[in-house]
Amino acid sequence: MALKIYNSLSNKLEEFVPNKEKEVNMYVCGPTVYNYIHIGNARPVIFYDMLRRYLEFLGYKVNYASNITDVDDKIINKAIDSNKTEAEVAKFFEDAYWDSVEKVGSRKPDMIPHATDYINEMISFINELIEKGYAYSVDGDVFFRVSKIADYGCLSNQVSEDLESGARIQVNSKKESPLDFALWKKTDKGIKWDSPFGSGRPGWHTECVVMNHKLFGTALDIHGGGMDLKFPHHENEIAQFEALYKTHLAKYWIHVGRLDLEGEKMSKSLGNVIYVKNLNNTTDGMVIRALILFAPYRSIISYSEELKNQYQKEYEKWQRAYKQALYTLQYEGLLTDKLDESDINEFKTQMDDDFNVQNVLTLINTIIKSMNTTLRAKDYNTLAIKTNTFKTIMDVLGINLFVEKMSDENLDNYKKWQEARSNKDFETADIYRNKLVEAGIL
Numbered sequence: 073m074a075l076k077i078y079n080s081l082s083n084k085l086e087e088f089v090p091n092k093e094k095e096v097n098m099y100v101c102g103p104t105v106y107n108y109i110h111i112g113n114a115r116p117v118i119f120y121d122m123l124r125r126y127l128e129f130l131g132y133k134v135n136y137a138s139n140i141t142d143v144d145d146k147i148i149n150k151a152i153d154s155n156k157t158e159a160e161v162a163k164f165f166e167d168a169y170w171d172s173v174e175k176v177g178s179r180k181p182d183m184i185p186h187a188t189d190y191i192n193e194m195i196s197f198i199n200e201l202i203e204k205g206y207a208y209s210v211d212g213d214v215f216f217r218v219s220k221i222a223d224y225g226c227l228s229n230q231v232s233e234d235l236e237s238g239a240r241i242q243v244n245s246k247k248e249s250p251l252d253f254a255l256w257k258k259t260d261k262g263i264k265w266d267s268p269f270g271s272g273r274p275g276w277h278t279e280c281v282v283m284n285h286k287l288f289g290t291a292l293d294i295h296g297g298g299m300d301l302k303f304p305h306h307e308n309e310i311a312q313f314e315a316l317y318k319t320h321l322a323k324y325w326i327h328v329g330r331l332d333l334e335g336e337k338m339s340k341s342l343g344n345v346i347y348v349k350n351l352n353n354t355t356d357g358m359v360i361r362a363l364i365l366f367a368p369y370r371s372i373i374s375y376s377e378e379l380k381n382q383y384q385k386e387y388e389k390w391q392r393a394y395k396q397a398l399y400t401l402q403y404e405g406l407l408t409d410k411l412d413e414s415d416i417n418e419f420k421t422q423m424d425d426d427f428n429v430q431n432v433l434t435l436i437n438t439i440i441k442s443m444n445t446t447l448r449a450k451d452y453n454t455l456a457i458k459t460n461t462f463k464t465i466m467d468v469l470g471i472n473l474f475v476e477k478m479s480d481e482n483l484d485n486y487k488k489w490q491e492a493r494s495n496k497d498f499e500t501a502d503i504y505r506n507k508l509v510e511a512g513i514l
């Protein structure tokens with residue numbers, strides 16, 4: 073079996089073969105840090121973290137980069153409104169972003185490039201595009217000449233003519249063609265940098281492509297992001313990269329679907345936003361993680377309280393079963409690191425099939441059932457293997473159940489409780505039972 077991924081560039085399911093054997097370079101477009109993230113923004117944060125964990129589970133070394141866009145009109149406006157510098161605004165919301173990332177159980181990427189650290193590289197990149205005829209500067213702005221790229225539209229599957237008619241609404245008289253996009257923006261307010269084209273700031277599409285090339289050269293395996301970034305952001309990244317390096321930016325493009333709130337797009341102006349920072353606690357973060365992970369990743373999720381409650385119940389069921397099994401096995405001294413090979417093979421088969429998470433969910437619940445059955449039947453050897461298999465799969469998915477082995481003190485009380493029960497000394501049993509309840513064990 074080999075991992076198959078749906079490649080947005082070819083619109084086909086393709087076998088995953090990275091440039092280097094056993095090593096994967098992955099870049100995912102990160103946030104523009106001017107606000108808190110909502111649970112819809114958290115979807116790619118969760119999905120690509122899971123993808124990274126799964127690739128690691130398969131034995132790959134994963135070099136995972138995700139950028140921080142720390143210069144943008146929205147940041148500039150926020151800075152002006154709040155009487156702060158752009159750097160202060162960006163730092164504040166970046167810190168808040170990492171808190172949210174942690175809350176939904178995702179690890180930080182290995183590389184976190186910040187746009188403002190690459191301004192010189194961006195200026196040289198734009199210069200080279202101008203020299204080679206792929207870009208032109210008009211009155212302090214620099215635009216990319218889309219007509220020079222024959223396969224423009226290859227990712228979003230659109231031909232230039234269609235795109236042009238769609239783009240006509242935003243006619244910019246400075247541009248040669250409505251499809252041309254800004255590489256450098258002349259700015260009259262907020263932070264700006266000097267450049268041969270005049271003072272201003274880089275465009276977002278240029279930021280990502282330059283950081284990509286700096287970090288990975290032409291060896292990027294996976295480029296990811298939300299479905300809404302396909303056009304124009306990713307299309308424009310591809311065009312710029314192709315212009316200078318004569319190759320497509322990434323071998324595989326993976327796009328994650330949106331998360332709507334009861335069928336409506338989450339937006340601040342509609343007032344229907346659920347911020348990750350407002351989730352009650354880490355358990356809530358995990359419930360959201362499960363809800364997101366067990367939806368087919370390319371489809372739209374329609375979030376509702378009902379759906380959340382459903383996953384809350386699932387999560388509590390897993391937690392209960394795992395807790396009982398773990399404590400019993402610890403008490404019996406039968407914990408193992410053996411795995412049920414057939415369950416693990418089934419897990420891989422489903423994950424390798426472009427992440428067939430619904431079948432993974434079925435598998436998890438089948439394992440839970442057999443954990444409960446073997447516990448009741450006191451078949452502790454099987455229980456031990458099933459429990460370790462369950463935990464291994466949950467770790468790959470990054471779903472933390474927040475259940476640890478008992479401390480020595482708790483284990484001691486647990487033993488005394490069991491002993492008293494088997495001696496039918498209910499009074500003593502109650503004393504230890506209470507202690508265990510107090511410690512959150514029972």
Ligand SMILES: [Zn+2]
Binds near residue numbers: 100101
């Ligand atoms: Zn990007």
